[in-house]
Amino acid sequence: MASPLTLLTPRLTLRRWHADDLDPMAAINADPEVMRWAGDGSVHDRERTSAAIAAWEREWDERGVGLFAVEVRQSRRLAGFAGLSVPSSLPEILPAVALGWRLGRPFRGHGLATEAARAVLDFALRDRGLARVVGVHHAADDASAAVLRKLGMRRERETTHPECGVPVCVHSLDARP
Structure with missing residues (x-):
């Protein structure tokens, strides 16, 4: 059963x-510029986006963390996603919970990624009681690195993504005293 959990x-x-999020999220995932730094950089079709949303919802139900749909309050337009996931494709950093986001092109450059990521980080530390959160991004993705630094995360290491073969950077925030 879906949780009524909402962050503002x-x-x-x-x-x-929601069911009506599929088409706008599929449009975001079909944009090569948006997907440039996601995985191997390939775009996702509607079917793959539907499967991803179903997997994100399962992660909420099974692990108590997941990716939120991000909606702009004023327009009620879906901007993309932000949330937490287990980076199982990078076993060298496990156990870990990773902060991540993806916003459509019209929503970039306005501080929305930082705003969403800050809310998710606060949720991770306060509501979920996580002592450590990581952020993983393509090594050349300077914009994502800047967001993680704004959140107080520090670069921990560079490695190669085993599925995509691309260099990635791991940032972390340790909330333990």
Whole structure:
């Protein structure tokens, strides 16, 4: 059963997924510029996006963490996602919970990624009681690195993503005293 969990920021609503989120998220995932730094950089079709949303919802139900749908409060438009996931594709950093986001092109460059990521990080530390959160990004993705630094995360290491073969950077925030 879906949780009523919702996070509010000044400009965003972070919430569980609705059926009418599929088409706007599929459009975001079909944009090569948006997908440039995601995995191997390939775009995702509607079917793959549907499977991803279903997997994100399962992660919420099974692990108590997942990726929120990010909606702009004023327009009620889906901007993308932000949330937490287990980076199982990088076993060298496990156990870990990773902070991540993906926003459509019209929503970039306005501080929305930082705003959403800050809300998710606060949720991770306060509501989920996590002592450590990581952020993983393509090594050349300077914008994502900047967001993670704004959140107080420090670069921990560089490694190669075993599935994609691309260099990635791991940042972390340790909330333990």
